[in-house]
Amino acid sequence: MTARRRILPAVAALGVAPLALTALAASPASAHGSMTDPVSRVSACFQEGPESPQSAACKAAVAASGAQAFYDWNEVNIGDAAGKHREIIPDGKLCSAGRDKYQGLDLPRADWPASDLSAGKHTFRYKATAPHKGSFELYITKDGYDPSKPLKWSDLESEPFAEVKDPTLTDGDYVFDGDIPKKSGRHLIYSIWQRSDSPEAFYTCSDVVFGKDSGAAANAPKAAAPSNDQIEKGAEESTVDHGGHGGDSAHEGHKAGDDAAKTDGAGNAPEAKGGGAEPVAAEEDLAETGGDSTTPYIAMGGAAVLAAGAAVLFGTARRRAAAGRRHG
Structure with missing residues (x-):
């Protein structure tokens, strides 16, 4: 298996995590x-x-x-x-x-x-x-x-x-x-x-x-x-x-x-449904155990770190693959 093929599943997994955390951060606790x-x-x-x-x-x-x-x-x-x-x-x-x-x-x-x-x-x-x-x-x-x-x-x-x-x-x-x-x-x-x-x-x-x-x-x-x-x-x-x-x-x-x-932009009616239930549940659990208004920002910070890690990992894989082709 090439380095590129080995690394793609890991990149995909890391890519999902930031999305999940972003969804969590965007969901208000109620x-x-x-x-x-x-x-x-x-x-x-x-x-x-x-x-x-x-x-x-x-x-x-x-x-x-x-x-x-x-x-x-x-x-x-x-x-x-x-x-x-x-x-x-x-x-x-x-x-x-x-x-x-x-x-x-x-x-x-x-x-x-x-x-x-x-x-x-x-x-x-x-x-x-x-x-x-x-x-x-x-x-x-x-x-x-x-x-x-x-x-x-x-x-x-x-x-x-x-x-x-x-x-x-x-x-x-x-x-x-x-x-x-x-x-x-x-x-x-x-x-x-x-x-x-x-x-x-x-x-x-x-x-x-x-x-x-x-x-x-x-x-x-x-x-x-x-x-x-x-x-x-x-x-x-x-x-x-x-x-x-x-x-x-x-x-x-x-x-x-x-x-x-229908929404009027002031929270007077339901918003469009979207996103999975689990990230929302995670946010609510944080609130029930003492999470506060800073929790979403922590989540977004974590998402950013994971996204950056994924980018570095993907770049490394591409460089190794290119090097392998040159030496081959």
Whole structure:
């Protein structure tokens, strides 16, 4: 076997490694999840069924956002929030985190499916399809809150009534306690999950009722959280990998909401699907074990080193082959 033939397999192997590392570096790590006790709006509508929701509020939300937003119930996020929630999310768009993809969640109406609550200690549950280190802050609306008007930051109490860092993860749920202040009638609980291993943050709106609902909300349905079986089945239609890998990439074969899911260049809808799953998984594993925003640059540096090595190796093989022909 000539030197050239011996060296080609090695060059090919080295050539693949930089490509894999480059794909890894280009894939953002994403956490995923949503509040399920009390049930968030996006969770409630996913539970009803994105293709055929039952409640008037969820029907209107799907009409506004498309069904895909509710298959992607666990990704109401901002990738570079870094704690600047009030600065980057405008009034009236708190529930969607300012993303057009989820604009249906911002509809001001008093008949959203709601959870019954009472003042005092409550155990909260947050379904984490991709757990990560971070902290939760829970806010509740002020007395006099009007659900028929767009939700503003000023509608929330100025301080969170519950805060927790790295809560216990039990059977796929973050579980933590908080003391709910005394309220009456319909209110809203707003949660912020800020990762500590990334600038990414997640947001939820949960409609709740203290005592008796009234007015237009009197006949509103009770909110129900999706079951694990529903989550597993719904993952087939989601553009968000549920094992903690990737996020918001196009999913082939989806039946509805495709028109609403086109990108606008601002991360408001799925991007084109591409690349293998394994490099993305590797990136996500790094994030789960403490990797930070420098990880992609380390990966790209490694790719560059390997690429340079491949070039040197290939050049050496060519020189040896040429020398052999001369002496032959």
